[in-house]
Amino acid sequence: MAQKKNRDPDGIKIVCQNKKARHDFEIVETVEAGMVLQGTEVKSLREGRANLKDSYAKIKGEEIWLYDVHISPYPHASYNNHEPERTRKLLLHKREIRRLMGKTHEKGLTLVPLKIYFRKGKAKVELALARGKKAYDKRERIKKKEEAREMDRLRKKYNIG
Numbered sequence: 001m002a003q004k005k006n007r008d009p010d011g012i013k014i015v016c017q018n019k020k021a022r023h024d025f026e027i028v029e030t031v032e033a034g035m036v037l038q039g040t041e042v043k044s045l046r047e048g049r050a051n052l053k054d055s056y057a058k059i060k061g062e063e064i065w066l067y068d069v070h071i072s073p074y075p076h077a078s079y080n081n082h083e084p085e086r087t088r089k090l091l092l093h094k095r096e097i098r099r100l101m102g103k104t105h106e107k108g109l110t111l112v113p114l115k116i117y118f119r120k121g122k123a124k125v126e127l128a129l130a131r132g133k134k135a136y137d138k139r140e141r142i143k144k145k146e147e148a149r150e151m152d153r154l155r156k157k158y159n160i161g
Helices: 019-024 039-046 094-104 135-158
Strands: 012-017 025-035 056-060 063-067 088-091 109-119 122-132
Touching: 019 025, 019 109, 019 122, 025 094, 025 109, 039 109, 056 094, 063 094, 094 109, 094 122
Parallel strands: none
Antiparallel strands: 012 109, 025 088, 025 122, 056 063, 056 109, 063 088, 109 122
């Protein structure tokens, strides 16, 4: 049986990723959460029509909500299509929510979605407990990357190891 595009061996189909989050934040830990979605949202996600840019999660009361996630309207739906940037409820156990609540009250920690994917037919979001990076941290990381790239170039040029 041939594997489908964007699937890994665990049966996970990645819909979209927030690559900028790893650049802007230092990831402390990650958590998988389910999402409460409407039918047209699921169909649109299966087509890969989602964007996590500038999205975030907040804890209100004993629930976690996902904000600013853009899921494009399903093109084949009729008048009852979903609102693209509506607030969506996330599904986690109460103890996980309470633990995250305690950690987000620490200085500088926030909840950032890293990717949306399907696992066993269910839409999931990977949330990261993250701390914002300073501008000098970002510049330092870019500098290290460029140095490593230059070293690889020199090794290749002189056939070293």
